[in-house]
Each structure stands twice: as C-alpha cells, then as structure tokens.
Amino acid sequence: MVTVVIPSPLRRFSGGVERVEVEGASLRQVFENLGRHYPELRDRIVYDDDLRPGIAVSIDDEITEDGLLARVRDGSVVHIMPAMGGG
Amino acid sequence: MVATPEKPQYKVIGTRPIRPDGTDKVIGRAEYGIDVRLPGMLYGRIKRSPYAHAIIKRIDASKALALPGVKAVITHDDFPPPGDTAMTMGEGGVSTARFMLEGIMASKKVLYRGQPVAAVCATDHHIAEDALELIEVEYEPLPVVSDVREAMSDAAPVLHENLRTRDMAPLSQTPSDKPTNIASHLRFARGDVQAGFAAADIVVEREFETSMFHQGYIEPHNGTAFWNRDGKLTVWCSTQGSFSVRANLATLLQIPVSQINVIPMEIGGGFGGKLVVYLEPIAAVFSKITGKPVKMMMTRDEVFEATGPTSGTYIRVKMGAKKDGTLTAAEVYLAYEAGAFPGSPVGAGATCALAPYDIENYVIDGYDVVVNKPKTAAYRAPGAPAAEFAVESVVNEIAKQLDIDPIDLRLKNAAKEGTPRPTGQKFGRIGAVEVMQAMKDHPHYKSEIQGPDRGRGVAMGFWGNVGGERSATAAINPDGTIKLVVGNVDIGGTRAAMAMMLAETLGISAEQVHPHVVGTDDIGATGLTGGSSSAFAIGWTMYELGLELRKKLTERAARIWEVPEDQVTYGDDGVIRGPADAEGKPREMSFKEIAGRLARTGGAISAGLTTQKQGAGPAYGGHIVDVEVDRETGKVTILRYTAVQDVGTAIHPSYVEGQIQGGVAQGVGMALTEEYYWGPDGRMQNASFLDYRMPTTLDLPMIDTVLVEVPNPGHPYGVRGVGEVPIVPPMPAIQAAIADAIGVNLYKAPMSPRVVLEALLDKER
Numbered sequence: 076m077v078t079v080v081i082p083s084p085l086r087r088f089s090g091g092v093e094r095v096e097v098e099g100a101s102l103r104q105v106f107e108n109l110g111r112h113y114p115e116l117r118d119r120i121v122y123d124d125d126l127r128p129g130i131a132v133s134i135d136d137e138i139t140e141d142g143l144l145a146r147v148r149d150g151s152v153v154h155i156m157p158a159m160g161g162g
Numbered sequence: 163m164v165a166t167p168e169k170p171q172y173k174v175i176g177t178r179p180i181r182p183d184g185t186d187k188v189i190g191r192a193e194y195g196i197d198v199r200l201p202g203m204l205y206g207r208i209k210r211s212p213y214a215h216a217i218i219k220r221i222d223a224s225k226a227l228a229l230p231g232v233k234a235v236i237t238h239d240d241f242p243p244p245g246d247t248a249m250t251m252g253e254g255g256v257s258t259a260r261f262m263l264e265g266i267m268a269s270k271k272v273l274y275r276g277q278p279v280a281a282v283c284a285t286d287h288h289i290a291e292d293a294l295e296l297i298e299v300e301y302e303p304l305p306v307v308s309d310v311r312e313a314m315s316d317a318a319p320v321l322h323e324n325l326r327t328r329d330m331a332p333l334s335q336t337p338s339d340k341p342t343n344i345a346s347h348l349r350f351a352r353g354d355v356q357a358g359f360a361a362a363d364i365v366v367e368r369e370f371e372t373s374m375f376h377q378g379y380i381e382p383h384n385g386t387a388f389w390n391r392d393g394k395l396t397v398w399c400s401t402q403g404s405f406s407v408r409a410n411l412a413t414l415l416q417i418p419v420s421q422i423n424v425i426p427m428e429i430g431g432g433f434g435g436k437l438v439v440y441l442e443p444i445a446a447v448f449s450k451i452t453g454k455p456v457k458m459m460m461t462r463d464e465v466f467e468a469t470g471p472t473s474g475t476y477i478r479v480k481m482g483a484k485k486d487g488t489l490t491a492a493e494v495y496l497a498y499e500a501g502a503f504p505g506s507p508v509g510a511g512a513t514c515a516l517a518p519y520d521i522e523n524y525v526i527d528g529y530d531v532v533v534n535k536p537k538t539a540a541y542r543a544p545g546a547p548a549a550e551f552a553v554e555s556v557v558n559e560i561a562k563q564l565d566i567d568p569i570d571l572r573l574k575n576a577a578k579e580g581t582p583r584p585t586g587q588k589f590g591r592i593g594a595v596e597v598m599q600a601m602k603d604h605p606h607y608k609s610e611i612q613g614p615d616r617g618r619g620v621a622m623g624f625w626g627n628v629g630g631e632r633s634a635t636a637a638i639n640p641d642g643t644i645k646l647v648v649g650n651v652d653i654g655g656t657r658a659a660m661a662m663m664l665a666e667t668l669g670i671s672a673e674q675v676h677p678h679v680v681g682t683d684d685i686g687a688t689g690l691t692g693g694s695s696s697a698f699a700i701g702w703t704m705y706e707l708g709l710e711l712r713k714k715l716t717e718r719a720a721r722i723w724e725v726p727e728d729q730v731t732y733g734d735d736g737v738i739r740g741p742a743d744a745e746g747k748p749r750e751m752s753f754k755e756i757a758g759r760l761a762r763t764g765g766a767i768s769a770g771l772t773t774q775k776q777g778a779g780p781a782y783g784g785h786i787v788d789v790e791v792d793r794e795t796g797k798v799t800i801l802r803y804t805a806v807q808d809v810g811t812a813i814h815p816s817y818v819e820g821q822i823q824g825g826v827a828q829g830v831g832m833a834l835t836e837e838y839y840w841g842p843d844g845r846m847q848n849a850s851f852l853d854y855r856m857p858t859t860l861d862l863p864m865i866d867t868v869l870v871e872v873p874n875p876g877h878p879y880g881v882r883g884v885g886e887v888p889i890v891p892p893m894p895a896i897q898a899a900i901a902d903a904i905g906v907n908l909y910k911a912p913m914s915p916r917v918v919l920e921a922l923l924d925k926e927r
Contacts, residue, residue: 161693
C-alpha cells in the first residue's frame with residue numbers, strides 16, 4: 076500500500092482525511108485509485124493524464140521529475156505540494 | 163573552506179582554472195543580443211500605457227503608419243487568440259497563455275503603467291521612437307490598487323472580473339465564487355499551534371513590509387527575430403532558457419516548436435528575471451509581417467516599469483519559545499504582490515520561511531494577490547528573502563528577550579536530516595548545523611565590536627534548489643581535447659563547472675574540455691538556468707557522459723591492443739591500462755595518446771545524452787554583519803560582512819565565492835537602499851539606476867566567504883545549488899545589526915535612511 080498525504084488546502088475533498096492508503100505501482104495508478112475514494116481530489120491533482128500545472132509530487136522525500144509515470148513501491152509515502160519556481 | 167569528512171579527494175574539482183569564456187568577455191568579443199546585426203534589419207519599439215489601470219477605448223495608428231520609414235504597427239489583435247493553455251514560467255512557475263499575452267500586449271484593459279498597448283517597427287530606431295508619439299490611444303482611467311493589503315479588501319477595485327481564489331496553486335484547484343484580487347491561497351501546517359503557544363514562555367508577534375525589488379541585471383532585455391519565408395522562425399535573445407523561449411513562442415504564436423530556433427546569446431545578468439519573454443513574440447510578429455529581421459531592445463526605464471521584479475510583501479509572524487530557547491510554535495502570514503497577473507513566489511516563500519528550524523507546531527498561510535504593478539517574475543530565491551526577513555528578525559528578538567546567544571538559539575532548534583519540511587517530505591543530509599557552527603567558530607563572530615552606534619547581527623537563509631533536464635554531446639578531438647556542446651545557458655559559470663566535472667570523470671584537465679552553448683536546433687532538450695539547478699543538473703550529465711566516453715575508449719584500447727575488453731581498465735588518472743605485452747611491458751595509453759589514434763583505429767568517438775535527475779540538495783547560509791548607523795542622516799554603513807554557506811562541493815571555489823558575494827550585494831540592496839517608489843497614480847517614481855539605488859563598490863566592504871562542504875548524496879560530485887541562498891539572510895542580519903547598534907527594530911525594507919531616521923525620531927518622542 077502507498078500512503079498519500081493530503082495537504083490541508085485539499086482536505087475538503089477528502090472529507091478532512093490527511094492520509095489515505097491506496098494501491099498502485101506508479102503515481103498514475105495511485106491517483107487513479109485515490110480517485111475511486113475521492114473523485115474530486117483526483118481532479119485537483121491530475122489533468123489530461125498529467126500532473127496539473129503548478130503541482131509537484133514527492134515520493135519518499137524526493138520530488139519526482141517523472142510525472143504520473145513515477146514508480147512507487149509498497150510502503151512509499153507520497154506528498155502533494157505546489158511546484159516552486161527558481162530564479 | 164570547511165569540509166566535512168564525507169567529502170572525497172578530487173583532482174580537478176576544487177581547483178580554480180581560468181574560465182573558458184573569460185577572454186572573449188574581457189576583450190569585448192563576446193556577443194550579446196544587442197550585437198546581432200542582420201541585412202535589412204528593422205527596429206521595433208513599444209507604445210506603453212501611461213496609466214496603471216485603465217480601459218483601452220481606442221487605438222489609432224494611422225498617423226504612425228504614414229511616417230516615412232515605418233513598416234508596421236501591431237496590437238494585441240495581431241496575435242492568435244491565446245486561450246487558457248498553461249505555460250511554464252520557470253521551474254514550477256505557471257501562468258496561462260492569456261495572461262502572458264496580456265503582459266506582452268494588452269487587449270481591452272491595462273493593469274500597470276508601462277504595459278504594452280501597441281508596437282511599431284521602422285527602418286531605424288529613431289523613426290520607430292518618433293512613431294510611438296503618433297499612435298493615438300484613448301483610455302478610460304480606473305481606480306488604482308497598488309498595496310497588497312488594500313487589494314485583498316472586499317472594497318478594492320477588482321483587476322480581473324473572472325479571477326477567483328484558488329487553493330494551493332494557480333490553475334490547479336476549485337475556485338471560490340466571487341471576483342477577487344486574491345488569486346490563490348496555500349496553507350502548510352504541522353502539529354497543534356494553539357498548544358504550542360500555550361507551552362511558550364514568551365511570544366513575539368511582528369508585522370513586516372518589503373518593497374518590490376528589481377533584479378537589476380546590467381543588460382536590458384533584447385530580442386531579434388527573423389521569420390523566414392519557409393516558415394522557420396529564428397530568434398536571438400538574452401535568456402536563461404532557450405527551450406523555454408521556444409515553448410512560449412510556439413504557444414503564443416501557435417506554430418510548432420520544430421519551426422522555431424532560439425539562439426541564446428551571452429547574457430548580461432538575469433537572476434530569474436530573464437525566464438520570461440517580453441520582446442521576442444512582438445519581434446516575431448513584426449518579422450512575419452515585413453519579411454525582415456526585426457530587433458527590439460528595452461531602455462532601462464522600460465526594464466524597471468515593465469519587466470518582472472519580485473513581490474512587494476506584507477508579512478506577519480508570531481513565534482513562541484520556552485525560556486531555554488526551544489521554539490514551540492509559529493504562525494506565518496504571507497501576502498505577496500503578484501503584480502498584474504497571478505503568480506507571485508509566495509509558495510516558495512512559505513516553504514522557506516521556517517526551513518532553518520525544526521518546529522513542532524506551525525501554520526503558514528500564503529496569499530498570491532494581484533495589484534496594479536508589473537507582473538512579478540522570479541528573482542534569486544524568489545519569495546524567500548522577504549519571508550526570512552520576517553521570521554529571522556523575530557528569532558533574533560526572541561534570542562534577545564531570552565538573553566540567549568542568537569546562534570545558540572538557532573543551533574538548539576536547527577533542522578537536521580529527518581526534519582519534516584512544510585510540504586511534508588523530510589530533509590535528507592543537510593548542513594544547517596554545520597553552517598551555524600561555522601558562524602559561531604568564525605573570528606568575525608568572536609571579535610569585539612568597538613565604537614558608538616555600531617552593532618552586529620546574524621541570520622540564516624535557506625533555498626530548496628532544483629534539478630531539471632539537461633542535454634550534452636561530447637566529441638573527442640585528435641589533439642586530446644573535447645568539444646562539449648550544451649544547451650545550458652551560462653549565467654553564473656556553468657561552462658567552467660561542467661568542463662571541470664567532465665574532466666574529473668575522465669581524469670583529464672579542465673583545459674582539455676572546450677564547452678560551447680548552442681541554440682535549440684543544435685542540442686537536445688535542456689531546462690532553464692535557474693533555481694540553482696545548473697551545476698547539479700549538468701553535473702549529472704557530465705558524469706554520465708564521462709562514463710560513456712570511458713566505456714568507448716576502453717573498448718577501443720582493447721581493440722588496439724587486441725586483448726579482451728575485460729582486461730582493460732580506465733583509471734581515474736585518465737590512463738587506460740591493459741595486460742602486459744609479450745615482452746612483459748605494461749600496456750598504457752593516456753587520454754591524449756588514444757585520442758590521437760582514434761581516426762585510424764575505427765574512427766572518432768563521441769557521445770551524447772539527456773539526463774533528468776532527482777536529488778537536488780537544499781542548502782543553508784548564515785551571515786554575520788557589523789554596521790554603523792549615522793544618527794543624523796540615518797545612513798547605515800556596513801563595516802564587515804561574513805557569509806557562511808553549505809555549498810555541497812565547491813566545484814570551482816572562485817565561482818562559488820563570487821555567487822555568494824553577488825547574492826550578498828543584492829541582499830544588501832534590498833536591506834538598505836533599493837525600492838520601487840510608487841506615486842498615488844501607480845507610477846514608479848524612480849525608474850533609473852540613478853534613483854533606484856543599487857549598492858555599488860562604494861557601499862560594500864569586502865565580503866568574506868566561508869564555504870562549508872556537506873556533499874549532497876544525491877549527486878555524484880556532491881553538488882548543491884549555491885546561487886540563491888546568499889540573497890536570503892542579508893535583510894534580517896542587517897536588521898538585527900541595526901537594532902544592536904541603535905536599539906531600534908525596523909520592520910520595513912529597505913531600511914533606508916528615511917526609515918532609520920523616522921524610527922529614531924519615534925524613539926525619542
């Protein structure tokens with residue numbers, strides 16, 4: 076199982092739940108399965124088979140560069156956050 | 163330099179070779195955008211709004227078009243309808259095509275003074291300038307909102323009728339249901355804040371304001387475009403990311419990326435401000451209309467008024483601490499001006515604000531707010547300097563109230579490996595503690611301050627750093643050199659750093675690697691030079707490229723010696739070794755020797771690849787500053803400055819030191835002298851280098867640097883980004899030094915003579 080940590084601004088789409096356990100071997104599968112529980116939440120993260128612009132995701136404390144194709148393993152922790160720009 | 167035991171020994175890395183681009187820049191041969199000259203070239207100029215907020219009622223260009231030499235006038239209507247396609251503005255920064263095009267050319271309404279409303283191109287620059295006066299624009303002025311708090315109130319004029327507050331990030335979430343100037347709200351939280359404050363022995367709450375600040379790059383924006391009759395568009399420009407320019411042009415002009423070649427010229431500074439396109443799309447449209455190459459350049463006042471400074475901010479910080487110095491809770495409220503369109507760096511400010519510390523309980527709220535000012539762009543650690551100004555100033559006040567050494571207080575609360583970040587993920591190996599300890603051990607910190615009205619301050623700073631995509635090809639020349647081709651714009655010494663990392667991998671000298679930066683048609687996809695990403699990202703590329711060349715050279719040596727490949731090794735000293743020959747002599751070939759034999763032993767060797775790696779290491783800096791305050795004039799003089807920073811591995815220490823000194827200089831400007839001074843009509847009153855007071859050599863002492871090396875485990879050579887961290891601590895460090903000198907805490911930056919004097923007068927009342 077993969078743990079998805081829902082950031083506070085998005086918890087209104089998860090009924091206030093902070094951590095959700097879902098199956099999946101890739102981020103695409105994880106968010107697909109998340110969507111079965113919380114369809115609106117998935118739509119806030121994923122758009123057109125990609126992460127929404129402005130959204131970044133970390134898997135086990137590393138921000139992924141691989142979008143929805145990023146691999147996750149059993150026990151992985153996924154965080155959703157705003158993407159940051161640099162100068 | 164302070165190296166941790168994790169740092170390995172290197173041969174090339176850590177040395178200081180001459181920069182590959184040095185000679186051309188010193189003798190004036192380096193080519194910048196302004197040097198582009200093409201046959202039949204036309205020159206474009208932009209008609210800009212004199213109003214900060216107004217409806218465009220009518221544009222009449224007939225008189226301008228009648229002027230001899232004028233070839234075309236364009237407005238917003240000459241661009242394809244933009245739609246709401248998302249567009250990248252730098253790592254993570256996003257906007258929409260509609261907003262971006264409005265910034266390039268307004269349609270129905272202007273939202274800041276200096277916003278383009280039309281443009282003209284002519285046979286020379288002066289005719290184009292004269293023609294601007296002949297373009298008639300009728301406006302209906304609207305009320306101006308230029309203060310972030312005013313813009314957030316329900317009574318404020320709304321800039322965008324369709325703008326709704328979104329959660330977490332622009333473009334990403336369900337909007338609220340009413341028109342507003344608050345484009346987005348994000349929140350990071352940990353623990354129980356109320357319980358944290360209840361456990362505190364003291365609570366300090368302060369409000370802060372910072373001005374808009376401009377990057378102040380010495381080279382104004384420029385762009386030249388030639389739209390050939392075969393449909394191919396070539397653009398020469400000053401940019402931090404040629405592929406980003408290409409992508410933005412493709413979206414705005416609605417042509418395929420394969421039809422666009424962007425050639426990045428040498429860049430005279432960017433600091434984040436050259437991640438955005440302003441002139442290139444206009445020049446391209448003119449070229450399409452006229453069939454001629456068109457060149458456009460900004461004047462300095464256009465740069466100030468109509469490019470992308472960083473946000474002015476209003477920040478509120480409340481922190482609680484126990485008597486022993488343990489920080490128990492924090493509330494951070496950040497309101498950042500986005501400028502005319504959504505997209506301030508408030509997200510980055512929010513993630514950096516408390517990053518030096520491990521605090522159990524906090525809430526960070528960030529608001530992205532549109533105002534009638536130019537759309538902000540990235541500026542070196544975007545969002546972090548203002549956030550740390552507020553947080554670090556409060557931390558210093560807490561230390562003062564508790565009578566604890568400010569570095570000891572920081573060491574007690576320092577973030578370490580495993581500390582959760584506001585965004586949830588945990589820190590890996592970081593150097594916050596090492597930086598704080600190096601500050602405490604430094605002779606500067608141990609020295610006495612003597613004399614009246616003199617004081618000392620310290621502060622920490624943080625930046626997350628990023629990676630990204632990089633491409634490179636390397637071809638071995640017969641003389642033992644390497645032609646290295648990259649798309650990575652060199653803004654801060656990347657050519658030297660990449661040459662050194664490839665040389666280290668191959669066991670040769672940095673001088674044997676000759677780097678060349680090329681345009682988008684000549685290299686694979688390459689990300690922006692920004693976010694302190696380049697040395698990290700291109701370092702990975704160089705490492706993997708070097709391994710690929712080693713493999714190919716080992717195979718070739720085996721073929722030359724007619725021995726099995728598994729008996730041949732490539733040494734870190736750049737010598738290839740095989741089994742002894744029939745006479746028992748060891749078989750050896752240097753890189754240079756085998757390079758000379760390639761042509762006759764199977765042909766030349768080259769390699770090319772694209773990398774995109776995770777693992778960019780965040781970094782910390784800590785600054786110590788001594789100041790003297792003139793009570794009569796309010797002028798603050800910096801007496802001594804020491805900047806300590808965890809740099810991961812200093813690839814070329816001179817460049818690293820230069821990055822740190824440059825960051826400090828810009829941070830000192832934010833702290834003391836730089837300011838967008840606004841009139842009530844939303845007009846910037848000081849749009850020149852004469853009045854926008856950036857620090858000069860006369861304003862700064864020598865800036866001492868201490869390079870702490872805590873290698874980043876996410877990089878083969880331990881690289882962390884270094885460019886952005888050093889701009890973060892100066893504001894709070896100087897604030898604390900001023901407070902130490904005259905007993906007055908200032909909460910507004912810049913802490914200009916006026917601000918200092920007003921505070922002193924208030925104190926005397």
